[in-house]
Amino acid sequence: MCVGATARDAVDLGYRPTIAASATATRDLTGAGGGPVTAAALQAASLAAAADLFAVVVGQPDDITGRHAPEH
Numbered sequence: 001m002c003v004g005a006t007a008r009d010a011v012d013l014g015y016r017p018t019i020a021a022s023a024t025a026t027r028d029l030t031g032a033g034g035g036p037v038t039a040a041a042l043q044a045a046s047l048a049a050a051a052d053l054f055a056v057v058v059g060q061p062d063d064i065t066g067r068h069a070p071e072h
Helices: 002-012 039-053
Strands: 018-020 056-058
Touching: 002 039, 039 056
Parallel strands: 018 056
Antiparallel strands: none
């Protein structure tokens, strides 16, 4: 969730952020109805929403290529 917030801030500043999914993590949470939301389900949903709305999502840092790759 912190990565998502940072990526949204980057968009507000005019950037198109790239998120490496393998570099993110979360924890199990209690859902609105009181039932559990697993960390895996929450992570998958958060990454899907980011990819749909405002970010490039790749599997691993090594998957970042082209204009999204950092300068060395």
